Amino acid sequence: xxxxxxxxxxxxxxxxxxxxxxxxxxxxxxxxxxxxxxxxxxxxxxxxxxxxxxxxxxxxxxxxxxxxxxxxxxxxxxxxxxxxxxxxxxxxxxxxxxxxxxxxxxxxxxxxxxxxxxxxxxxxxxxxxxxxxxxxxxxx
Amino acid sequence: xxxxxxxxxxxxxxxxxxxxxxxxxxxxxxxxxxxxxxxxxxxxxxxxxxxxxxxxxxxxxxxxxxxxxxxxxxxxxxxxxxxxxxxxxxxxxxxxxxxxxxxxxxxxxxxxxxxxxxxxxxxxxxxxxxxxxxxxxxxx
DNA sequence: AAAGATTGATTCATCAATCTTG
DNA sequence: CAAGATTGATGAATCAATCTTT
Numbered sequence: 001x002x003x004x005x006x007x008x009x010x011x012x013x014x015x016x017x018x019x020x021x022x023x024x025x026x027x028x029x030x031x032x033x034x035x036x037x038x039x040x041x042x043x044x045x046x047x048x049x050x051x052x053x054x055x056x057x058x059x060x061x062x063x064x065x066x067x068x069x070x071x072x073x074x075x076x077x078x079x080x081x082x083x084x085x086x087x088x089x090x091x092x093x094x095x096x097x098x099x100x101x102x103x104x105x106x107x108x109x110x111x112x113x114x115x116x117x118x119x120x121x122x123x124x125x126x127x128x129x130x131x132x133x134x135x136x137x138x139x140x
Numbered sequence: 141x142x143x144x145x146x147x148x149x150x151x152x153x154x155x156x157x158x159x160x161x162x163x164x165x166x167x168x169x170x171x172x173x174x175x176x177x178x179x180x181x182x183x184x185x186x187x188x189x190x191x192x193x194x195x196x197x198x199x200x201x202x203x204x205x206x207x208x209x210x211x212x213x214x215x216x217x218x219x220x221x222x223x224x225x226x227x228x229x230x231x232x233x234x235x236x237x238x239x240x241x242x243x244x245x246x247x248x249x250x251x252x253x254x255x256x257x258x259x260x261x262x263x264x265x266x267x268x269x270x271x272x273x274x275x276x277x278x279x280x
Numbered sequence: 281a282a283a284g285a286t287t288g289a290t291t292c293a294t295c296a297a298t299c300t301t302g
Numbered sequence: 303c304a305a306g307a308t309t310g311a312t313g314a315a316t317c318a319a320t321c322t323t324t
Contacts, residue, residue, distance in 0.1 A: 122269050134150045188307060
């Protein structure tokens, strides 16, 4: 029960800080980074529907976010030829570039703000517990 | 590094769910509950400034949230007589009542969604690590 | 009618500016 | 001027409604 409070507090202390650092040093928000990274993970291209499954955001929220990423030139959009309801996304060269930089910043920050604060043993426990929590809450 | 991702995901999976349940079954949002609980913890009355220190929210965000809680009749506001810049808050009877109900709901939900998913040993580790993260990030 | 995606209305958080009291 | 608090402008997330294609 105290652990729940500490969990909330840690998130509230860490995430906005990560977000600010990422914006300042890489020019993208944490959520943008997440989306770009997921597209990359799907091989640099995927459809909105697929992204929606991978990302923690409402469908409409994702739609607007991708709109913004497209406006900024980080992804290209085109209607899927196979199923014209779908929209295909592709990382642009600029998108890949910003993603590379963001990855570097993110790796540094996660290390200093998060990973360096716990032993490998503790990290394993945190990983295990957090996964269990997600599975139980959202058995996708 | 994987633990960081799992941490984010667990938060994103759990917190909105808690928030919805709390709204539905107690009529207040998670943040509202937090604020009411903090006022209660301060003995049922405190000043905005004190709340601001205890709660994870910007000063203006807190101001608007308390405005809403006052409109809903959960807290009363009055300028502090000692220092007329300050505003004193007090839980109303209705505020105490809604807080009681929210506490019960919250306790149940934290148990089933969070605490029951880990061993006591794991809970201790999570608590310890989360506290360390907060202290390092925000050495208040 | 259902799936995929977008748009409209609303809510709520933040930063920066402002107002009042010390 | 500094401290405590509020207000204005803006950004981003959600739900519900809508549009298009299957």
